[in-house]
Amino acid sequence: MQDFTITISPRLYETDAMGHINNASIAAWFEVLRVRFMEERLASGPGAGFDPAAGVGWILAAVHIDYKGETFYGSDVTGRVIDAAVGNTSVKITGEMEQDGRQTISGYAVLVFIDMETRRPVRVPDTVRDAIG
Amino acid sequence: MQDFTITISPRLYETDAMGHINNASIAAWFEVLRVRFMEERLASGPGAGFDPAAGVGWILAAVHIDYKGETFYGSDVTGRVIDAAVGNTSVKITGEMEQDGRQTISGYAVLVFIDMETRRPVRVPDTVRDAIG
Amino acid sequence: MQDFTITISPRLYETDAMGHINNASIAAWFEVLRVRFMEERLASGPGAGFDPAAGVGWILAAVHIDYKGETFYGSDVTGRVIDAAVGNTSVKITGEMEQDGRQTISGYAVLVFIDMETRRPVRVPDTVRDAIG
Amino acid sequence: MQDFTITISPRLYETDAMGHINNASIAAWFEVLRVRFMEERLASGPGAGFDPAAGVGWILAAVHIDYKGETFYGSDVTGRVIDAAVGNTSVKITGEMEQDGRQTISGYAVLVFIDMETRRPVRVPDTVRDAIG
Numbered sequence: 256m257q258d259f260t261i262t263i264s265p266r267l268y269e270t271d272a273m274g275h276i277n278n279a280s281i282a283a284w285f286e287v288l289r290v291r292f293m294e295e296r297l298a299s300g301p302g303a304g305f306d307p308a309a310g311v312g313w314i315l316a317a318v319h320i321d322y323k324g325e326t327f328y329g330s331d332v333t334g335r336v337i338d339a340a341v342g343n344t345s346v347k348i349t350g351e352m353e354q355d356g357r358q359t360i361s362g363y364a365v366l367v368f369i370d371m372e373t374r375r376p377v378r379v380p381d382t383v384r385d386a387i388g
Numbered sequence: 389m390q391d392f393t394i395t396i397s398p399r400l401y402e403t404d405a406m407g408h409i410n411n412a413s414i415a416a417w418f419e420v421l422r423v424r425f426m427e428e429r430l431a432s433g434p435g436a437g438f439d440p441a442a443g444v445g446w447i448l449a450a451v452h453i454d455y456k457g458e459t460f461y462g463s464d465v466t467g468r469v470i471d472a473a474v475g476n477t478s479v480k481i482t483g484e485m486e487q488d489g490r491q492t493i494s495g496y497a498v499l500v501f502i503d504m505e506t507r508r509p510v511r512v513p514d515t516v517r518d519a520i521g
Numbered sequence: 522m523q524d525f526t527i528t529i530s531p532r533l534y535e536t537d538a539m540g541h542i543n544n545a546s547i548a549a550w551f552e553v554l555r556v557r558f559m560e561e562r563l564a565s566g567p568g569a570g571f572d573p574a575a576g577v578g579w580i581l582a583a584v585h586i587d588y589k590g591e592t593f594y595g596s597d598v599t600g601r602v603i604d605a606a607v608g609n610t611s612v613k614i615t616g617e618m619e620q621d622g623r624q625t626i627s628g629y630a631v632l633v634f635i636d637m638e639t640r641r642p643v644r645v646p647d648t649v650r651d652a653i654g
Numbered sequence: 655m656q657d658f659t660i661t662i663s664p665r666l667y668e669t670d671a672m673g674h675i676n677n678a679s680i681a682a683w684f685e686v687l688r689v690r691f692m693e694e695r696l697a698s699g700p701g702a703g704f705d706p707a708a709g710v711g712w713i714l715a716a717v718h719i720d721y722k723g724e725t726f727y728g729s730d731v732t733g734r735v736i737d738a739a740v741g742n743t744s745v746k747i748t749g750e751m752e753q754d755g756r757q758t759i760s761g762y763a764v765l766v767f768i769d770m771e772t773r774r775p776v777r778v779p780d781t782v783r784d785a786i787g
Contacts, residue, residue, distance in 0.1 A: 270405035282548035415681035534678040538669035545667040
């Protein structure tokens with residue numbers, strides 16, 4: 256898989272009284288990373304036909320974040336998706352963030368694909384497999 | 389009008405690097421104050437029949453906040469609606485917040501009532517006038 | 522260990538366009554849960570003498586959240602710490618959340634104790650061991 | 655004054671259950687706009703010498719936001735500072751936001767300059783007057 260990267264400029268309100276970026280702001284950035292990744296891959300790959308209207312969507316099943324180092328205000332952060340492992344009904348997206356050459360975050364999110372009507376897990380559509388594989 | 393009060397316990401992630409609660413967190417609390425006020429009045433007053441299904445809702449048209457003093461982590465904040473002025477198509481809700489006996493915030497929000505379908509302003513329903521007046 | 526519980530009333534701005542509480546808001550609530558737990562235990566237990574001024578603090582090393590079910594606006598959420606496992610330099614706090622009798626979240630956070638000056642891990646102080654064990 | 659603009663890409667977690675960007679997220683963006691403006695002007699103008707170490711800082715005294723139109727996920731927002739009016743001890747920064755050619759927000763923030771030690775208002779430093787005028 257080709258890495259997917261985004262740049263995030265920390266915002267003042269994302270800091271906390273410890274003087275660094277708060278862990279919950281970083282969990283929110285992690286959503287930005289995986290959502291931008293899915294948007295980009297599903298629109299640009301062979302899976303461009305993936306269509307929520309087809310009745311399949313995904314939900315977030317799990318998030319894991321290792322806080323490797325503090326993130327500070329004043330310098331851009333690079334977020335990177337380094338792997339997207341497709342299972343039967345789920346996709347595990349692994350990412351990292353770094354600031355000023357230091358790794359600050361590593362983690363993953365598990366997305367489960369569901370039938371939007373029954374809310375039950377369904378096989379990850381082939382269009383998605385093709386797009387993010 | 390009888391004052392309406394809520395209690396907010398500041399959260400660590402709502403602080404910022406200046407060591408106090410961030411202004412944007414307080415703007416978010418202000419939403420909590422006006423929404424809880426509307427929910428409580430519309431459900432308990434004679435306007436309990438107010439029904440979004442009737443096709444009338446409101447949107448936020450303006451917010452004004454004066455930051456009178458810093459708000460800190462570690463001590464509860466009291467939010468208070470002190471006035472709700474009903475105009476033709478709008479309601480202006482005025483509120484205050486205090487912490488440890490010091491006023492920290494005063495401000496107001498203007499809600500405009502709209503026809504949910506046309507999105508055009510409509511007269512504030514009588515049920516709402518009765519409930520929050 | 523005796524369970525520690527908090528109550529969280531979802532806020533409107535914590536919802537997202539999917540109509541439920543956003544995952545990042547829940548990650549923020551998870552901070553509230555563990556911080557309130559630590560505050561309560563360290564102040565009320567035999568470890569009341571634990572003193573950041575003594576130069577020992579903790580940092581968040583990892584968070585894991587399993588999203589078991591959707592959380593909605595309009596009904597209180599109960600957060601519960603069900604375990605706090607003390608290691609050599611870290612504490613693993615395990616928690617759950619539920620709404621209307623349904624489990625919505627389970628997860629854990631790993632806190633690492635550090636010397637505030639050198640920023641290096643140190644043994645979890647005895648006062649902390651006594652207080653949260 | 656030359657306009658100062660920033661671009662903000664709405665994030666999924668900034669939406670709310672009404673399907674648009676929540677008002678509190680926009681209040682937070684408004685902080686981003688005024689802070690980036692001050693950072694850029696104070697570093698690049700003749701006031702580059704403005705130094706918090708000199709003991710002068712600013713606090714937010716008031717924010718006013720008119721919500722002119724809904725902001726949605728999926729399309730960039732342009733934030734623009736269109737005026738910065740320097741008074742004796744304060745600066746009033748007026749800004750706007752637009753999305754897809756529609757104005758979504760107009761508003762202002764009042765910053766008061768203070769002596770960081772006494773926390774009392776002081777005259778806006780000449781370096782600041784030169785930089786943002």
